[in-house]
Structure formats: C-alpha cells, structure tokens
Amino acid sequence: MPHLPFAVHVIDRFNRNAYTREVEQHFRIRHDIYVVHRQWLDLARPDGREVDPFDTDDAIYLLGLEQGRGVVAGSRLIPTEKSNLFKNLFPHLAANGVPVGHEILEWTRFFVVPDLRGVQKSSLAAGIMLCAxxxxxxxxxxxxxxxxxxxxxxxxxxxxxxxxxxLGAPGRDGAAVIVGLQIRIDPEALECTREYYGIAGSCLWSGRPSERI
Incomplete structure (x- = not known):
C-alpha cells in the first residue's frame, strides 16, 4: 500500500477559525483551477478568490493538507436543507425535484492541484479525497x-x-454536458474505493488543528 502524501481535514463552522489560512488558500486555488484554467469566467473576482453564494457558515470543507505546502486537494459539502448549487441554480436537472433531507449532502468543488493529478487515469490524490x-x-x-x-x-x-x-436528463453548461446525480454512501463503496486506489485505513486527519503541520 502506498504512503499517503496528505491527510484530509474536515473544516466547518465549529473549527474554521483554526484553519483561516488554509480556507483562504483553497479559495485561491479554486480560482486558479476554475476561472484561470477552466475558464468559468462567471466566477472571476478581482481579488483572485473563487467564492460563490454557497460558501457560507453551512459549508463543510474537506481539504487535503500536505506538510510544508498546505492545500493540495479539496471538496465542499452542504446540507441539502440549506441553499445549494443544485437546488438554487440547476433544479431542471432533477425531473422529480432535487432531493432534500438531513441524511443527504450536496457535493461540489472537487479538485486536485495539477501536479498531483494522474496521467490518463485517476490519481492517488483523487482517491484520497474520494475515500475521505x-x-x-x-x-x-x-x-x-x-x-x-x-x-x-x-x-x-x-x-x-x-x-x-x-435524476433527470443531461443538460449543458457552456460546452460541457452536465447531469444531476444522487450517489449512494455506504461501507461497501468506501472499501471498493480504497481497493481501487490501493489505500489502507482512514484518510481523515485525526489530530488537532495545531498539530497539522
């Protein structure tokens, strides 16, 4: 099994003050990835931070932090009872309505920094994030x-x-074909993902924020 290059930290309203630097770094990486490289110009901001209306106190960030470097991967989860991208901006992608419930989260803003991405296949870094x-x-x-x-x-x-x-027929966002999905969470999916990427054990950080680097 490979040594994991980073662990994934869970950041929410209760501990965000301990991760101010990392949250800001992740906003700037998102701007580089989505605005500069992917040309999602509607998201451009003069301060170089990609922040949208759903980056609220309700957002939960899963950030991969590499020692000595900081943020190298990330993702965002939002309770479906709250405002979210799917429900507010893309409801037409769900033929019977966007699912809402305490047991369901919306998943957005998944990224891995360019130098940790795979060539012609998904990278270990992506696998760490998916397992997390x-x-x-x-x-x-x-x-x-x-x-x-x-x-x-x-x-x-x-x-x-x-x-x-x-959840419905595909749509278009610029040149991209997009779809609304509902995805199952269960232990078998986690184990399958670990096996696929050759990962053993937890990918989540278990220490205190002060011990992260």
Whole structure:
C-alpha cells in the first residue's frame, strides 16, 4: 500500500477559525483551477478568490493538507436543507425535484492541484479525497450525496461502487454536458474505493488543528 502524501481535514463552522489560512488558500486555488484554467469566467473576482453564494457558515470543507505546502486537494459539502448549487441554480436537472433531507449532502468543488493529478487515469490524490468523502459521510450518518457534474463522472463513480443515479436528463453548461446525480454512501463503496486506489485505513486527519503541520 502506498504512503499517503496528505491527510484530509474536515473544516466547518465549529473549527474554521483554526484553519483561516488554509480556507483562504483553497479559495485561491479554486480560482486558479476554475476561472484561470477552466475558464468559468462567471466566477472571476478581482481579488483572485473563487467564492460563490454557497460558501457560507453551512459549508463543510474537506481539504487535503500536505506538510510544508498546505492545500493540495479539496471538496465542499452542504446540507441539502440549506441553499445549494443544485437546488438554487440547476433544479431542471432533477425531473422529480432535487432531493432534500438531513441524511443527504450536496457535493461540489472537487479538485486536485495539477501536479498531483494522474496521467490518463485517476490519481492517488483523487482517491484520497474520494475515500475521505465517503468516510466523512459515514461518520455523520449520511446515506447519499447529490451533485451537478460533468457526465463522465457517472461511469467513474460507478466503477468505484458508488451507485450513482441520474435524476433527470443531461443538460449543458457552456460546452460541457452536465447531469444531476444522487450517489449512494455506504461501507461497501468506501472499501471498493480504497481497493481501487490501493489505500489502507482512514484518510481523515485525526489530530488537532495545531498539530497539522
């Protein structure tokens, strides 16, 4: 099993003050990835931070922190009872309405910094983040995620045992074909993902914020 290059820290309203630097770094990385490289120009801001209306106190950030470097990967989860990207901006991607419930989270803003991405296949860094998402949701007794994503994610997540389900017909966002998915959270999906990426054990940081670097 490979040595994991970083652990994933869970950051929410209760501990965000201890991660101010990392949260700001992740906003700037998001701007580089989504605005500069992917050309999502609607998200451009003069301060170089990619922050949208859903980066509120309700947002939960899972950030991969590498010692001596800081943020190298990340993702965002939002309770579906609150305002979220799927429900507010893309409800047309769910034929029977966007799922809402205490046991369901919305998943957005998944990224890995360019130098840790795989060539022609998903990287270990992506695997760490995916395992961390499943693991976190299991610890919080969540049963599903909803996500608006590019359509290729359906096959990618199916291969990991996540059992994605299309909630409606695909749509378009610029040149991209996008779809609304509901994804299963369960221990079998976590184990399948660990096996796929050769990961043993937890990917979540278990120490205190002051011990992170």
């Amino acid at each position: 998402i499943q693991e976190f949701c299991l610890t919080r007794l969540k049963t599903a995620l909803i996500v608006v994503c590019e359509d290729f994610w359906f096959d990618r997540l199916s291969a990991l045992g996540w059992q994605p389900r299309r």
